[in-house]
Amino acid sequence: MTDTPKSGSIFTQTGLMAKRNASEKRFRFYGLVAVVASLMMLAFILFTIFSAGLSSFRQTTVTFSLELTEAKLDPKGGRDPAKLAKVTTVGYNKLIGTGFAAAIKEHGIEIEGLTDKDAAGFLSDEAAANLRDRVLADPTLIGQTVEINALVMGRIDGFMKGRVTAESAANDSNISAEQLALAKALDDKGLLHLSFNPAFITGTDASDTRPEAAGLGVAILGSAYMMLLVIVLALPVGVAASIYLEEFAPKNKLTDLIEVNISNLAAVPSIVFGILGLAIFINFAGLPQSSSLVGALVLSLMTLPTIIIATRASLKAVPPSIRDAALGVGASKMQTTFHHVLPLAIPGILTGAIIGLARALGETAPLLLIGMVAFVREYPGAPPAGFSDPASALPVQIYQWTQRSDPAFVERASGAIIVLLVFLLVMNTTAILLRRRFERRW
Amino acid sequence: MSLTKLATSTLAILAASTIAASARDQVQITGSSTVLPYATIVAEAFGENFDFATPVVEGGGSGAGRKKLCEGVGENTVDIANSSSRISQGDLDLCATNGVGEVMEVRIGYDGIVFASDIAGPAFALTPADVYGALAGKVAKDGALVDNAAAQWSEVNAALPAQNIMVFIPGTKHGTREVFDTKVIVEGCKATGAYDLFLATAEGADDKEKKTAAEKACNELRTDGKSIDVDGDYTETLARIDADKNGVGVFGLSFYQNNTDKLQVATMNGIVPTVETIAAGDYPVSRPLYFYVKKAHIGVIPGLKEYIEFFVSDEMAGPDGPLAEYGLVSDPELAATQAAVAAETPMGPLE
Structure with a gap:
């Protein structure tokens, strides 16, 4: 390595210099490729996460009015908190189910083959839990007709967000064609709302049967x-x-x-x-x-x-x-x-x-x-x-x-x-x- | 320095607060990831309807859960271990050495294990013999054991579709694998006659050892990539089938029921797996699910007794309850379980 450099102007490109310059160019290119590749991967990851996840910040709810019948919620009367607490979410679930079925009829929606079970299953189980909390906090509500804004079940929410389609629902035992028709009818009447869901950020985790209610x-x-x-x-x-x-x-x-x-x-x-x-x-x-x-x-x-x-x-x-x-x-x-x-x-x-x-x-x-x-x-x-x-x-x-x-x-x-x-x-x-x-x- | 002051004072407060708040007011549950969804459904409903805190439910596996249960007695040990297989003598011995004392065994119902493939593919009508013929390392052919060379299902049984064999089975750490081995592979081994051939060459001191050796030989699956162990959960199996439509996967019934839009289920011996066929005992591949309760904690941890009573109540575990709706096969002898729970009957020795 002790060769003395050949004499000549530094402005004339010799073979060695051309080689050196080319190798630098190549290196710059590799670096650029590496940066672009990692940026593309990052963009891809962010795209998949955001396209799949942004919809979770919005949730479908349905609004209807429901009569909180005293016979169901406080059969003995007296509004004793201990007795009121005896009515479990199962009881509230039934009340909401029948109430919802009645509300559908009231709005003039007729779906052929829609059973009461389908109607009850349209709503999330979380609705019953929320209603129970509301009634226990304020027993004077019993006997009144209240407006409730209930979460709908995960599959219907998926339908509103485009995740569930009529084709996929046909093979899905968890949702019936009648329920889909009901969702369409309610949506036409403006009763289904897909809106920002703060409960996703503030709510607690939920069990496997109610993904619509799970929060962070x-x-x-x-x-x-x-x-x-x-x-x-x-x-x-x-x-x-x-x-x-x-x-x-x-x-x-x-x-x-x-x-x-x-x-x-x-x-x-x-x-x-x-x-x-x-x-x-x-x-x-x-x-x-x-x-x-x-x-x-x-x-x-x-x-x-x-x-x-x-x-x-x-x-x-x-x-x-x-x-x-x-x-x-x-x-x-x-x-x-x-x-x-x-x-x-x-x-x-x-x-x-x-x-x-x-x-x-x-x-x-x-x-x-x-x-x-x-x-x-x-x-x-x-x-x-x-x-x-x-x-x-x-x-x-x-x-x-x-x-x-x-x-x-x-x-x-x-x-x-x-x-x-x-x-x-x-x-x-x-x-x-x-x-x-x-x-x-x- | 303010930083040091802040740090020391926080540490002091922390130490004080943990001592003050050490009394546990919620039930701690761990164990099988198969039982986990059922336990969370019950825990959620329990928290909503009772004045107790919602139990904390962990997954992590049946074996690990039972070991945790047997770690000892005290507030920083778990109260209940969910399990998809029966407790072993080893676990009971561990419990005894750690002074855990009496353990209650509660059977909550049955879980079906199903074979399912991509919804767009052909339908499968399987028998244990078909599964054995497709997956075993050695099969019986003309009265001799030969290496399994079947590449397509139709080579195993002409009635099956001409589709490449690729089966995703639960890895050996899963409790499901045990059921798969005993109820499908060994049964198929016997039906195809391979079992007798294994038995003839099996080594062992007596008949019992020979039988064990033959069963072990039956469970040697082929290693040429047609039988694939999945160590993750069912979501991984589903993703694998999504990626390779030729795949057939092993799932829990409840998982299949939640994904009927992507999967079609295979019949076994002509029986479609449903909650009803499993409850009736027609569908052959099922197993009981249990949880084990540390009796010493009843009366100490608030809500423990109420939680187990609520779990086995008709409202929850009955045939019309939310657990059955999710895919648990309700136990026909639920009433006996309810009585045993009410009386806090500890489990006897394993037979």
């Missing part, structure tokens, strides 16, 4: 609680550990060993942290199962190495001249670190925290073993006591919905992914705004 409220709360706890637990511990290792700890075999172990921990499969969490937090410490507290502890353990590695890298990136200057004017080691080095490292630390939290937000595997992959229908209480209540999490909810047999849950799972993405976006935006505030140039 518990999962969003659970994820929010866990992220809050992970920030509170993992960030201080991680930052303190990295400051000590980077600024104060002597460089010896022991710190080397710790360093290698932290790097290795970052690559440990997340399910391992779940096993650890089950053994330590639930079986040994006796913390409550399925709670967001245990979930957060497990996720904190998982996030710690990421935060430590990022924090150490950003501490290392602070120029040594800053430390020297501070020490030179008489600051102690601690003052140097906390007054000068740490503030400059904050943007890097925040980046590490974002990466760690984003990973923690999307994890299901470690939560599987500590009982969080579960059907939870009660909202967790307000913090701090609510941290030990059972809760779900957004990725867990998505995982569970994809396993359900009713196809309506596919739409809801995609909708939940959109919510998860928005959640992530909000979290990252906050972190980026914070980082902007702390960013300093020298």
